[in-house]
Amino acid sequence: AATNMTDRAAALTVLAHRHDGSPEAEEALASFEARYRGDALVLDKWFQIQAGVPGPRTVETVRALMRHPAFSIANPNRVRSLIGTFSSANQTGFHRAYGQGYRLFAETVLEVEKRNPQVAARLATAMRSWRSLEPIRQDKARQALLQIANVENLSADLRDIVERTLA
Template sequence: LAHRHAGSAQAEDALSAFEMRYRGDALVLDKWFQIQAGVPGPLTVENVRALMQHPAFSIANPNRVRSLIGTFSSANQTGFHLSGGQGYRFFAETVLEVEKRNPQVAARLATALRSWRSLEPVRQNKARQALLQIANADNLSADLRDIVERTLV
């Protein structure tokens, strides 16, 4: 329902009811974040950004980060690969934020851009810019630097 009728009153009601019912179950709530991160379309970046403000989300929780950001970057092709590059910019900002708390999770997230060369030229350039944004950040962990440098080569 959330994927086929994203933004509809029925989808919002279903997501809200699901959240209320499973609020106390961390693993199920991770699925709730995954479902929403996987909803295709041009509003995905804004929706994922808003979900990062949800009380149940914590950038310090690796499972939540993987559920939301990992799903967005690895499983939401239309949301992540928007031609304007906003998915890549958001991703780079978020990876750098995660890196401050958990370098291993940030490095794993960064693998979502390994196939950037297979994109068409406009997206390829924007994905490369996101990788360079990460690579040029100060004080990168060895794990993240290794992934990004190998991805750029």
């Protein structure tokens, strides 16, 4: 049995990744959150674990977690743990063929940009490899980048990253 937070987080990661959506995984996620609710850094890890779960449910999971009472779009660490992990470390969840991951990403980057342009710019670097995707995903990723690029009064930081990524 796991006797410390690090071991519990590692076990939770394996359970969540291998048994996504199972009653056992859901119970373990709820238990971990209840135990560490008062520790912001550990709660960031809880968000990160869920954002990294591969598969078709990830976009819906990330959207649901964005509505969680402990999530704030104004908290850079929380944004990085959820959106940064989703976009940079979850290849099968983020790069869904229908583009729902890219749409969520573009919406979120634009929302973050209103509060913290530097964090939004850093998140946008997750799209740098969009040209290496197969054509359908490449088109969806490009559309998401253009959605960001076409916003008026975009911060210089974010505009620079997006324009260089599209160039």
